[in-house]
Amino acid sequence: MKRLEHVSLGTRSVWAGEKDYLVHGATQVPVVHSVSFGYDDIDHWFQVATGKKPGHIYGRNTNPTVQAFEDKVKNLESAQAATSFSTGMAAISNSLATVLSPGDRIVSIKDTYGGTNKIFSEFLPKLNIDVTLCETGNHETLEAEVKKGCKILYLETPTNPTVKITDIERMVKVAHKVGALVFVDNTFATPILQNPLEFGVDLVIHSATKFLGGHADALGGVVCSNDRTLIERIFHYREINGASLDPMAAYLLLRGMKTLHLRVKQQCESAEKIARFLQKHEKVDKVFYPGLETHPNHEIAKQQMRGFGGMLSFAVKGELDSVRKFLPKLKFANKAANLGAVETTVGPARTTSHIENTPEERAALGIPEGLVRYSVGIEEVDDLLDDLKDALSFI
Numbered sequence: 226m227k228r229l230e231h232v233s234l235g236t237r238s239v240w241a242g243e244k245d246y247l248v249h250g251a252t253q254v255p256v257v258h259s260v261s262f263g264y265d266d267i268d269h270w271f272q273v274a275t276g277k278k279p280g281h282i283y284g285r286n287t288n289p290t291v292q293a294f295e296d297k298v299k300n301l302e303s304a305q306a307a308t309s310f311s312t313g314m315a316a317i318s319n320s321l322a323t324v325l326s327p328g329d330r331i332v333s334i335k336d337t338y339g340g341t342n343k344i345f346s347e348f349l350p351k352l353n354i355d356v357t358l359c360e361t362g363n364h365e366t367l368e369a370e371v372k373k374g375c376k377i378l379y380l381e382t383p384t385n386p387t388v389k390i391t392d393i394e395r396m397v398k399v400a401h402k403v404g405a406l407v408f409v410d411n412t413f414a415t416p417i418l419q420n421p422l423e424f425g426v427d428l429v430i431h432s433a434t435k436f437l438g439g440h441a442d443a444l445g446g447v448v449c450s451n452d453r454t455l456i457e458r459i460f461h462y463r464e465i466n467g468a469s470l471d472p473m474a475a476y477l478l479l480r481g482m483k484t485l486h487l488r489v490k491q492q493c494e495s496a497e498k499i500a501r502f503l504q505k506h507e508k509v510d511k512v513f514y515p516g517l518e519t520h521p522n523h524e525i526a527k528q529q530m531r532g533f534g535g536m537l538s539f540a541v542k543g544e545l546d547s548v549r550k551f552l553p554k555l556k557f558a559n560k561a562a563n564l565g566a567v568e569t570t571v572g573p574a575r576t577t578s579h580i581e582n583t584p585e586e587r588a589a590l591g592i593p594e595g596l597v598r599y600s601v602g603i604e605e606v607d608d609l610l611d612d613l614k615d616a617l618s619f620i
């Protein structure tokens with residue numbers, strides 16, 4: 226039998242990370258709810274507790290179900306090590322807190338996820354960490370800022386909600402020259418479409434709540450790296466600070482991931498059809514999707530991704546008034562602040578990803594007030610197209 230790393234990502238989504246955790250001939254990973262793990266032999270106990278023998282001690286540190294989830298993600302990202310968190314934001318904040326010290330500098334882009342952006346604008350400056358946020362998609366500015374020196378270059382690609390792309394390989398080269406670590410939030414692409422570690426990235430971050438789990442029923446986060454020491458340091462920060470992934474959530478995420486490749490494949494296919502349909506629609510001003518030839522970063526996306534993803538956004542004519550009219554008419558879409566689920570999910574950018582910003586700030590970010598984020602689900606695409614056609618006729 227081929228080693229699992231040599232089979233396709235689809236097969237790995239189904240099989241990877243599970244075998245070591247099966248018990249009593251079960252074909253599915255058990256949900257181990259036990260908070261503690263006991264040892265009669267105190268020498269054995271001591272060896273496990275000090276990491277000299279494999280095993281578990283206490284649920285805040287490690288748990289078998291949680292570990293199976295980490296192993297699956299680690300395999301899909303072809304990483305050497307991974308550790309998990311209660312949410313995507315915990316993964317991001319714990320990783321930053323592990324590496325950064327007062328006086329350090331971090332360079333990133335303006336279009337990071339809303340919560341990440343809040344860490345940059347509100348929390349890191351309080352710790353005397355200098356944050357520089359560059360125009361997303363402007364590689365020259367980003368390069369110039371990184372060259373001045375920094376501890377971390379933090380990227381997210383594709384971004385939220387205008388789906389901008391940053392050239393990962395190009396940025397890694399500049400960052401490594403100044404000794405900076407590169408973190409990439411890979412939530413939108415998923416490991417099916419993009420493996421940032423291939424381009425030399427130091428840490429890959431996922432909100433597992435989104436595409437990895439795929440069913441909008443469990444929160445979670447995970448980070449992967451080829452640098453085992455970096456993951457050990459982040460794990461140590463998390464085990465002490467306590468943002469551990471719950472075993473039941475780990476199980477739901479693990480189960481969701483078994484269909485990751487099928488969902489993502491369908492979502493990419495449907496998103497492209499929908500983007501092309503919207504582009505020609507008279508009520509639509511602008512469509513943002515990296516799969517469109519008109520997208521400013523289409524070529525970079527083609528180089529570093531294996532597909533363009535299930536996320537798109539579009540601006541309707543008539544701004545917010547039009548959104549108010551058409552959004553409630555969509556039958557096959559949750560109007561909610563989530564994405565990456567099996568159900569299509571929609572929301573105006575001003576009430577989801579960029580609720581924290583003023584209209585002026587949104588304008589500066591190139592986010593029209595009438596922008597709608599559309600996370601394509603796995604419904605039959607013709608039904609989604611009909612649904613959009615009907616709803617847009619109310620404008």
Ligand SMILES: *Cc1c(COP(=O)(O)O)cnc(C)c1O
Pocket residue numbers: 312313314315338340381385410412413432433434435444445446
């Ligand atoms: C949702 C999201 C996060 C945060 O994840 P949570 O699980 O909600 O904490 C981080 N990055 C991106 C790109 C996201 O979409």
